Amino acid sequence: MSDMQPVFGCHHVPTASGAFRPDEPIMWLSCDTGIDVTRISVAGEVDLSNAHLLTELVETAVAASAPLVVIELSAVSFFGAYGTNALVLAQRMLTRHGRRLILHRPSPVVRRVLGVTGTLTAFEVVDSPAPPAVDDGWARPVVPTHAGS
Known part of the structure; x- marks a missing residue:
């Protein structure tokens, strides 16, 4: 047993050859809280x-x-059912507190999973390059298209 303690968030996993490599995170989150908008x-x-x-x-x-x-x-590359659940819970939580939720530029995989689960239309979605501001009228309910999905 080694006396070395892993650095928080930095673990090593074995490879097929028996060597160890750093275990990379699979998800990154960042949050910027402002007076009018939390991104x-x-x-x-x-x-x-x-x-x-x-x-x-x-x-x-x-x-x-x-x-x-x-x-x-x-920048989401994989989006499972638990991701859908997280967004639905977020929507409910924010609505209960009188807040508004906008999904900004969901990746094709996010859009696909939300569409298949029938939850896409429950969200306001903005696809424009610039993030929305509080009073922007850009957000709209999404109507799923049948082409290519």
Whole structure:
């Protein structure tokens, strides 16, 4: 048994050859809280192992006073059922507190999973390059298209 303690968030996993490599995170979250808007960015894979972290971050955003929460999803490469659940919970939580949620530029995989589960139309979605502001009228319910999906 080694006396070395792993650095928090930095673990080593065995490879097929028996060597060890750093275990890379599969999801990255960032949050920028302002007076009017809280912006949450999600990148990587959202699955069973980490979707709860998104829900917890939205809970933190509820504690802030910003009336609008924007979740940037353009860099999401995998999105499972637990990701859908996290967004539905976020929507409910924010609505209960009189806040508004916008999904900003969901990646094709996010859009596909939300469409298949029938939850896409429950969200306001903004596809423009610039993140929305509180009073922007850009957000709209999404109507799923049948072409290419």
